[in-house]
Amino acid sequence: MDSTSAAGAADRPNVSAELPTIYTPHTPSEIAAMLAVVGVDSLDDLVAVPDAVALRGPVSVAPARAESEIAATFAGLAARAPGSAYTSFLGAGTYRHYTPPVVAALAMRGEFLTAYTPYQAEVSQGYLQAIYEWQTYISLLTGLDVANASVYDGATALAEGAIMAVNATGRKALLVSAAVHPNYRSVLRTYAEGLDLVIDELNYAADGTTDLEGLEGRLADKRYAAVIVQSPNFFGAVDTPASRTAAIKATGTLVIGVVAEALSLAALTPPARWGADIAVGEGQSFGVAMAYGGPHVGFIATTTEHLRRIPGRLVGRTVDKAGAPAYTLTLQAREQHIRREKATSNICTNQAHCALCATIYLAAMGQTGLRDCAAHNLARARELQTKVSAVGGVRLRFCAPTFNEFVVQVPGRASDVLTGLQRRRVLGGLDLGRFYPELADCILMTATELTTSDEIDLLVFALSEQVARATARV
Amino acid sequence: MRQLAFDTPLIFESGHPGRANRYLPAGPPLTDFLAPELLRDELPLPDNTELDVNRHFTRLSQKTFAIDLGFYPLGSCTMKYNPRINDAMANLPAFRDLHPFTPDELAQGALAVMWELERSLASLFGMAAFSLNPAAGAHAELTALLIAKAYFTKIGAAATRRTVIVPDTAHGTNPASAAMVGYRVVSLKSDARGRVSVDEIKAAIGSDTAVCMMTNPNTLGLFEDHIKEITDAVHAAGGLMYYDGANANALMGNSRPGDMGFDLMHLNLHKTFSIPHGGGGAGAGPVGVAKHLVPFLPVPLVTCNESTGAGGWESSDGKTFGLDFERPDAIGSMRSFWSNFAHMVRALAYVYANGFEGLTLVSKLAVLNANYIRASIKDVIDSPYDENCRHEFVVSAQQLKRETGVRALDIGKALLDRGYHAPTVYFPLLVPECLMIEPTETESKATLDAFIADFRAIVATAKSDPGAILDAPVNTVVRRIDETRAARQPDLRWHPNGAAGPARA
Numbered sequence: 001m002d003s004t005s006a007a008g009a010a011d012r013p014n015v016s017a018e019l020p021t022i023y024t025p026h027t028p029s030e031i032a033a034m035l036a037v038v039g040v041d042s043l044d045d046l047v048a049v050p051d052a053v054a055l056r057g058p059v060s061v062a063p064a065r066a067e068s069e070i071a072a073t074f075a076g077l078a079a080r081a082p083g084s085a086y087t088s089f090l091g092a093g094t095y096r097h098y099t100p101p102v103v104a105a106l107a108m109r110g111e112f113l114t115a116y117t118p119y120q121a122e123v124s125q126g127y128l129q130a131i132y133e134w135q136t137y138i139s140l141l142t143g144l145d146v147a148n149a150s151v152y153d154g155a156t157a158l159a160e161g162a163i164m165a166v167n168a169t170g171r172k173a174l175l176v177s178a179a180v181h182p183n184y185r186s187v188l189r190t191y192a193e194g195l196d197l198v199i200d201e202l203n204y205a206a207d208g209t210t211d212l213e214g215l216e217g218r219l220a221d222k223r224y225a226a227v228i229v230q231s232p233n234f235f236g237a238v239d240t241p242a243s244r245t246a247a248i249k250a251t252g253t254l255v256i257g258v259v260a261e262a263l264s265l266a267a268l269t270p271p272a273r274w275g276a277d278i279a280v281g282e283g284q285s286f287g288v289a290m291a292y293g294g295p296h297v298g299f300i301a302t303t304t305e306h307l308r309r310i311p312g313r314l315v316g317r318t319v320d321k322a323g324a325p326a327y328t329l330t331l332q333a334r335e336q337h338i339r340r341e342k343a344t345s346n347i348c349t350n351q352a353h354c355a356l357c358a359t360i361y362l363a364a365m366g367q368t369g370l371r372d373c374a375a376h377n378l379a380r381a382r383e384l385q386t387k388v389s390a391v392g393g394v395r396l397r398f399c400a401p402t403f404n405e406f407v408v409q410v411p412g413r414a415s416d417v418l419t420g421l422q423r424r425r426v427l428g429g430l431d432l433g434r435f436y437p438e439l440a441d442c443i444l445m446t447a448t449e450l451t452t453s454d455e456i457d458l459l460v461f462a463l464s465e466q467v468a469r470a471t472a473r474v
Numbered sequence: 475m476r477q478l479a480f481d482t483p484l485i486f487e488s489g490h491p492g493r494a495n496r497y498l499p500a501g502p503p504l505t506d507f508l509a510p511e512l513l514r515d516e517l518p519l520p521d522n523t524e525l526d527v528n529r530h531f532t533r534l535s536q537k538t539f540a541i542d543l544g545f546y547p548l549g550s551c552t553m554k555y556n557p558r559i560n561d562a563m564a565n566l567p568a569f570r571d572l573h574p575f576t577p578d579e580l581a582q583g584a585l586a587v588m589w590e591l592e593r594s595l596a597s598l599f600g601m602a603a604f605s606l607n608p609a610a611g612a613h614a615e616l617t618a619l620l621i622a623k624a625y626f627t628k629i630g631a632a633a634t635r636r637t638v639i640v641p642d643t644a645h646g647t648n649p650a651s652a653a654m655v656g657y658r659v660v661s662l663k664s665d666a667r668g669r670v671s672v673d674e675i676k677a678a679i680g681s682d683t684a685v686c687m688m689t690n691p692n693t694l695g696l697f698e699d700h701i702k703e704i705t706d707a708v709h710a711a712g713g714l715m716y717y718d719g720a721n722a723n724a725l726m727g728n729s730r731p732g733d734m735g736f737d738l739m740h741l742n743l744h745k746t747f748s749i750p751h752g753g754g755g756a757g758a759g760p761v762g763v764a765k766h767l768v769p770f771l772p773v774p775l776v777t778c779n780e781s782t783g784a785g786g787w788e789s790s791d792g793k794t795f796g797l798d799f800e801r802p803d804a805i806g807s808m809r810s811f812w813s814n815f816a817h818m819v820r821a822l823a824y825v826y827a828n829g830f831e832g833l834t835l836v837s838k839l840a841v842l843n844a845n846y847i848r849a850s851i852k853d854v855i856d857s858p859y860d861e862n863c864r865h866e867f868v869v870s871a872q873q874l875k876r877e878t879g880v881r882a883l884d885i886g887k888a889l890l891d892r893g894y895h896a897p898t899v900y901f902p903l904l905v906p907e908c909l910m911i912e913p914t915e916t917e918s919k920a921t922l923d924a925f926i927a928d929f930r931a932i933v934a935t936a937k938s939d940p941g942a943i944l945d946a947p948v949n950t951v952v953r954r955i956d957e958t959r960a961a962r963q964p965d966l967r968w969h970p971n972g973a974a975g976p977a978r979a
Binding site: 022024033044050054055058059063064065077078080102109111113117121123125127140146147153183187195270282294297315316328330331332335339342345348353359362372376401419422427 | 477484485486489493495497498499500502503504506507508511513514517520521522524530532533534535536538539540541542543546548551553554557561562563564565567568569570572573574575576577580581583584587590591594597598609610611612613615616619620623624645646649650653654656659697699701702724727728729730742744750751752753754756757758785786787788805806808810811812814815816817823825826827828829831832833835836837838842843845846848849850862864887890895896901915916917918947950952953954955956957959960961963964965967968970
């Protein structure tokens, strides 16, 4: 430690004597020398403000502590969050997947972690290339022509995609399936409030997919900018209006495909192939931590026709003045720092580091690893489905084909059953009554490649207990 | 200092079928579970060994400048050191692997993190409450303007309050965010002192004013010393004041937006609270509001039944927390889940490391560092506002350009050759050939002295041999980029057929 620092604390009156250095390197003599160059007597003189706005009253922030004590404090807080140690069948837009350690080992390199946005392309070629690769991966996975450098998450990707459709068509209404993730629809409504957009809904059908009956009639007056469907949808069902997309487009309405479980793209028909003009979604499944909800990573992909309506950053490949291949942020005339109030979106900071994690994950897994992973998700979910629906009184609520999650109906209230399961340290899934009052006896259950037969058997055992209890009550 | 330049073909060009990693056991055929018409017929992604992947991304990292490699005097971006304890805490398995739908009673420690941080921020910036929901600064601006719209709707004034006032020194996100709420943007000219003038603002406001968006210190690094008169005038006209927190690193422990009269504000935790920028995100942009706007904050809010309600930080020990979604006046939710939680852990770790006294010192030393550089270069480059600055300052290369042809951009590129990131250039828009310099408090006098010497040497070279500066950078892995070609022939992805052409229809 700097031998001057203990003595120096005295002439740095705002510094606790116990913790003289935080992340600031200045010694007292350096501060004095610098003040002399600036020509002021003290740090306080340098930051003086008019009396009217000077700090008044007590300020109370969490007290300072040494790094070892920070670690101890968080260890204590972490111990008060035991949820991650439970056997979990939660999904619903955030998924527990295997991430090879190489992803964190590379992504946490300081060069990536502590870089700024790559506006200075000459010293940012590595990160720019990685984002170009991310754009390519998302294009290949969705089957669309181009993808942007990321947006905040799946819900904001949907909101931004919807605004693209509004701008492309000049129409101010959107028709969204009730089987789109409720949180995504909620965010869409929040954004719509700002732009005075109308949001109408399509009900879900008896099989758990979007009810397309009478769709053409609703589109006839050409008031909708887009029809929005999610596949797999919030109930886990493969839900693509493939047979209707031609009719939808004939009315000048765009089709937006939402993907909340990106791993499904490794197995299912990609959005472009079933007719989506814009694909939006959440990439958390590609090696990004669940982290109690964020940061995750949203993506937007579309056709070349709508390229200039894409929000946020885009990386392009070009050449430098010597003719060598080079990458740079491009088409910035869409963006807020150039266009201000005429920009396609206000987005500036995006989710670059999460997109980097996803890119490394996709590179490491490869097509073989992704296919295997998708197959295991299907297999584990099928085993879960079979065993759970064999419990007396429990049945599958919908019959449409599913990927890695599905809905079961239980006797009594789902919330009571789920609370009961917690006594066995099991998180049995999501209570759908939270979002759909008519499904208050339904649970959304998820299995991934990490779900084991032992875990499924534990759930079945605990669920049998709860069902017996609920049946006894009835 | 020359940047490393290993060859890095695209990951798509290096893959070989059959070289797959075995991270998972081999899977059964997809057709065991789903009908072929539901399945994709091709998945054209490369298979690589882990060594291929490791070497590829390690090489890419070496072609990427970062705080860990050198000094980043990037104005309005606050590129301070990112302590690694923050990441270690965010990566504790209990936090990292916590599902957002975990019942509150099994997530108490995570909720406590959010609550302790929120209480600390509210006290430090003088606001009644913060929402930790928004994912970034621009997202926070949108959130705040939606709150303003909801407020005016509630009091029956939404139809008339349609205008947002933005000074010409504002970040581009301010007007862009206003446009996303359908507001008309009125730009306000700064006065000769680089401030918003009280007379100008009084002339601009009226019964149509919804919000006035300002940052203080402003993007010239100058403290808006008439801020109280401005906020009073806007309030008298029935408008709301919004504080853009991009420059909050200048203020901590010294002055609070709440005391200045701001009704709404955001913070960029990835600037002021040491969260790594990660190459452009993820960020975090908590929104703070005065008491009358608390009901409109987005859902969910973290609640604590046992709080004393005194207004500042309290220990979370022995308290219980919940996520409150039942808030009838709330604007709704702004994102899929509750917050960029991993960043809340990082920000709280940073508050723990500093405490109030430490944060106060952070701001003072940030201001000292900026003034030290300014005082040490102002004899060689124009300083359009010749007074002591706050945490950042601007200089103008206009005179240098007239004399030598060397522009602000060229100085930035010459700095790249000497191992620095370039300053922010051509912003704010009102200063011609602007360079905006923000050193942050984590840089040492030795680093600043070296930067000053290099900056002065660049200006001297510009005068003696301008061609050398116009040619910069030469030590980087590529030379200046053909931006025109990038925009005219957009090549935004690789194609499986090998054609690295423009995006195809």
